Structures are given as structure tokens and as C-alpha cells.
Amino acid sequence: MTSLATSLPDAARSRLVRAALRLFAEKGYEAATTREISEAAGANISAIRYYFGDKAGLYRAAFTEPLGELPCHANRTLYASLPLAAALRLLLKDFLEPLKRGEEIRWVMKLHFREMIEPTGAWQEEIDAEIKPQHEALLGLLQRRLGLEQADADTHRLAFAILGMAVHFYVGQDVAVALLPELLDSSAAIDVLAERLAGYALSMIEGEARRRAGEPLHGAA
Incomplete structure (x- = not known):
């Protein structure tokens, strides 16, 4: 309580x-x-x-607490009700929302890195409370598009690849800012990033759907 x-x-x-x-x-x-x-x-x-x-x-x-109540939790049901492209845009926008907190999120990431090196048990709690629900929400979208009753190993690989694109901007935030500051310099820029990542993710999903159907992938020899 x-x-x-x-x-x-x-x-x-x-x-x-x-x-x-x-x-x-x-x-x-x-x-x-x-x-x-x-x-x-x-x-x-x-x-x-x-x-x-x-x-x-x-x-x-x-x-x-510095991350606050992540919108991914409140919107899990909404993701499932939207068309795939719209669901991806919202999911990735929600996922990147904490980046709008600027300097504070840099300290959060540093603490998370230190927790991995010097574990106290907090990281496992974070996996259970935050990371796993986000991953499962994305798996649900992939299963729906790929016509799967249950996620297989390739579905998990695809989910990790999609969320990994977004995670990179947390882990490599300082690098991104050093290379091109305007990538993350405003709330609007972060929303554009979410929109672009959703488009990339949609292409990845469609490529996986073609692979499963035995169709040649674009650019394949």
C-alpha cells in the first residue's frame, strides 16, 4: 500500500x-x-x-521514478485496436517520450548502466515492470500482422530489432547529440524520430511477412 x-x-x-x-x-x-x-x-x-x-x-x-508513469502501459489496449502503422507510431512515440526530459534522462541511463555493472536487483524489477510489457505489446502487433497464434523465435527477434532502434537513442544519446544536435533538441524532433522509426519498423515487418511467405526480398540476388 x-x-x-x-x-x-x-x-x-x-x-x-x-x-x-x-x-x-x-x-x-x-x-x-x-x-x-x-x-x-x-x-x-x-x-x-x-x-x-x-x-x-x-x-x-x-x-x-524519474521516468514517471510510462504511457506504454496505459495504451497497450489501444495499440491492439489500431491499424498496424498507427499502432507502431503511437507505441514508438510512447517509448521515446522520456527523451523529452533532457538532462534527467541522461542520469537515468547512467544509473541503468551502473546497475548492470553493479547489480542490486533493481534491473530485474525494471525488466518485469517496464521492458517485458513493452516487448509483449509489440509482439501482439507482430502476431496479428503475421497471422501467428503464438510468437516464435523470429517474432521475438523482430520485436527486439524494432525496439532496439529506439533503445539506441537512449544508449547513444550523447553520440546522437554530438553528431546532429537537432535530432533530439526538442519535443517536436523526438516526435519526428518516432514517426520515422515507425516507418522503418513497418518496412521490417513487411519484409518478414514476405520472407515467411517465401517471396523474394527487395534487393536480394
Whole structure:
């Protein structure tokens, strides 16, 4: 059950989450101390226990909360009701929505990378709570287009390839900005990116449909 302390907006709590995100990303779970986090947040160290219970609770909050409630969850039923092209556009727009948060999402990615190197168990929770539902939503669209009752290994490969295009802009955000800043410099640019990726994804899906039907692929010798 969500406590009153975590359900109500609170400036001190928000500052603690932001400070923890940066310091855990920079130093890791073990090296970042609750005292330096509270000092960076301008909060009393006792506030950590009040809002999060302990350091582990603060870490979970810093790991998950900056991304907010991802629209992919709320829109899963909607994806299934739309034509494939429209569903892909919406799914990828939802997937890329956190990129609009700019600097904060860079810290989120750094913390995720550190979690992979120095695991605390938070990454598995992220897979179960966020990544798996997104993957399954895309699988549903692919199964519908390919006429499959159940996703096979190639369906999973295709889903990973499609979402991988979008993931690349999270993982390689600094590189993308260095090479062509306007790719990600506004909400409108990120929406255009989602639109383009949806078009690429649609081509990939149609190519897979032709492959399954035994038809020659464009450009094949």
C-alpha cells in the first residue's frame, strides 16, 4: 500500500530523488552515502527514512521514478485496436517520450548502466515492470500482422530489432547529440524520430511477412 508520505507531492522528497539519481549514477549504490545525498538535496538525513524507509528504498525511487508513469502501459489496449502503422507510431512515440526530459534522462541511463555493472536487483524489477510489457505489446502487433497464434523465435527477434532502434537513442544519446544536435533538441524532433522509426519498423515487418511467405526480398540476388 502506498503511504501518505509517498503519495503526496513534496519538494523535499523530489529533491532527494533527483540528488540520489545523480549521486548513485556517479558513484554507485555502495559508494554514495545517504548523508551526501541529503546534503546535496538540502534535506535532513532523517527525511530519507521518512519518505523511503532506508537507502535501498531511496535507490529504488531514484531508479524508477524519474521516468514517471510510462504511457506504454496505459495504451497497450489501444495499440491492439489500431491499424498496424498507427499502432507502431503511437507505441514508438510512447517509448521515446522520456527523451523529452533532457538532462534527467541522461542520469537515468547512467544509473541503468551502473546497475548492470553493479547489480542490486533493481534491473530485474525494471525488466518485469517496464521492458517485458513493452516487448509483449509489440509482439501482439507482430502476431496479428503475421497471422501467428503464438510468437516464435523470429517474432521475438523482430520485436527486439524494432525496439532496439529506439533503445539506441537512449544508449547513444550523447553520440546522437554530438553528431546532429537537432535530432533530439526538442519535443517536436523526438516526435519526428518516432514517426520515422515507425516507418522503418513497418518496412521490417513487411519484409518478414514476405520472407515467411517465401517471396523474394527487395534487393536480394
